[in-house]
Amino acid sequence: MISVWIVAAALAATPPVYHLWESFHTTDGLPSEKAFCVAVDRDRVWVGTDRGLACREEGVWRTYREAEGLAHNAVLSVAVDPATRELWAGTMGGLSRLSAGRFTTFTQFDSGLPNDVVFGVAIENQNVWVATTVGQGRYMVREGRWQVYTPENSPQHEPWGYAVDYADGKVWAALWGGGVLEFDPATEKWKDHIDPDREMEIDLFRDDGLIHMITTAVSYRAGILWAATYFGLSSYDGYRWRGYMDHDTGLASNFINSVKAKGRQAWLCTDKGLSVVDYGSNRWVTYAPRDDPSNYMGPWVARNYSEGELLNTVALEAGLANNFVLGVDFHGEDVWVATAKGVSRGRLGGAKSRKGISP
Template sequence: MFRSVVTAFVIVLLCASVEAAKLKGQAVTWADFSYVNYIAASFSHVYFATTKGIIRFNKLEDRWEEPLTGAIGLEDENIQRVWVNTFDNKLVAEMSVGLSEYDALFDKWFPVSELPSLDNDDRHIKPPVIMHPPIGFTYWDNGRLVDRYNRQYYINDIVDDRSGTLWIGIWGYGTARAGSTSHLIDLLPYGLLQNRVNALLKHDGLLWISGAVFDSRRTGLSVFDPEDNRFFHIESGLDADFPAVDVNCLEADDSTIYIGTPLGLLCMDRETKRVTRSFSRRSGLGDDNVISVETIGDSIFVGTAGGLSVITGADDSVRYIRPGQFLNRVIYDLEEVDSSLWIAASSGAYRLKLPSGKLQQFKDPDLVLFGDVYDLERDEDALWFAADGGVVRLDIKTGETEPFWLAAQKIVPRALAVNDTIAAVASNKGMFFIYYKNRSQFTREFTTEDGLASNDINSLLMDGDYIWVGTDKGLTRFWWNNPNRVD
């Protein structure tokens, strides 16, 4: 039996009237940094001005540092040029709106009317006649790189740092370096393959990131190690097994990455990074469009735009689950809780008891979950639901429910990220925090004014002190419990 706990505070959640502000360290965004406009080199760093912000490489430590996308004050993410002096104490960026100078102490940009005097002896050069590209590429003397798939990329800028290294910007492919005498090109992948982030998965310390193809030239999976600030890419569209299609969801076990797409479920071997199996409607799934995946033991539960299926056994047999209930229903999300599978569907929320196969529709007493339920998130003793009507917290030990109506915010929740203090809600109008442990229970809105890459948010992932926020303009790491912020 489910009981409802309703107080005057949750009937209409109050929205905190706190002025939005970009704070130091609060938000940093990673995006498609492969379009490099200009390069500048100091004694210790290299700065790449890209169409999505400034990224920087530490030459002395041979590693990437966090991008300057979280700094306060830049009016345009498309950085046209960048200049730096020898010891990094002056950094200037040019955008369509003018020049700005960076203050590292405050992590802030200030507009300037003219380019200040800079002491630097780096030198921009034309592409050399002969360079030695990585395996799989051919180099032409006009600065053109051609890969094994006959895709052509042009070197947009080269800087000789006068210390033995050429720093290279390849339009559409990203950053690279080469010896100033050997001319041996070493690619330096950094950032996302595509800007739209619909799917986020953290597994074994790595973030797996993907989303809608839209107009991206290169697509697939971006894999990010947040500890080392390092990326590698698994491109789609290079063979028939991994087509260049939207990625709706990601799941993993010890050996496989499961990729839900509009063309079916793709199973990628984690060691070889190749798709070894695939499932579609022809295999027995309810629909080709795979929206959600959950692995439990040796079973793979697959939610589609047309119902719920399960793949089991060494022979990968596919069985449709409860066609009478889920036929032509969208299965948005799946979550294992104890010995049950919880299901978020276009017809509501359900619990499937796995040992018995008994299916029960969950109807909260306050009828918040009356229509589409879009997301499920587990946190210790609670299961959270995001639906058209708002958000519901279910205590899975006592059965008590707590509703949070978001009608005043006029949003439809898309995704959730929860912990023992807040529930973060994604929407097309930004991100909302529900401070449900606070006695006065209130919400707080966060938008681009607080450092998010976009207000159009598709996915969320709670990760300790941070929330990873997937938007149509990249992936933002947001410091949710920033002590310098007043909530």
């Protein structure tokens, strides 16, 4: 009976394999093949591309560009306020808010936005956080007031923001060269998490803390902090740090563009495919081209790993739009993925795959 329970628990902690993938391209209505980010708002899917902001609703793609009031056509980050459904887009030319069909733009010339290149955006209560290339900003929407965080007022040695997330009452910021910052809005206090060895060219011990000072993304869910770097992945549950690299786990690549957690599982967007890991079991599923990881034309496979051991490989009839994955978000059980050459949707289903729309 106990063994049955153990098997059941292990299965429950194993990320499921998404067999059904379909992809969307400019031929389907996307403004560009290059998608930097994706965010799901109920039945709308927002995609930031290098040529505009796209929205899919009821199966139809619509594009917003500078002509419609968007700050810049290159959209690096998107967040939707769950209370107001206002959309906030971090672009390469400022921050844009889409509310009631109209854009309002904030730039470093006309607001407290630290810099016009906005890599990350997140909603915290009635406030909007931005990670810009030179500073974190907090826009207090109701007051119309900005607070900017730099080395002068927070524990960072350079103000190089790269990503920001909000969950469970804390703001988390990934800093280029500064590790991860944690901000408690209730106390307005900062705390930093840095690489204990402080050396750029090594990771001294696997599980001693952050893998590297250069962090690229951060996601906090279910009490677990996930920090992505171009050197691997780190997790922290409040007691224990753990490091993950491509040689000791099922991680597709150490070059992780972004991370997004769902429950106790983290989805990793890498330059060689998409990985998902379960925190408790350290079981992995990685979606990547079968042979050459940069040959996105496939064929694609899903590989199942336990710790670093490959358990099995599942052939997919259709894979992701591209191996260079930049963003991920969830719509119920569905997963939406932004890649450097199109957008993909993964769905759970039987082992029999449905052919996706080919690139």
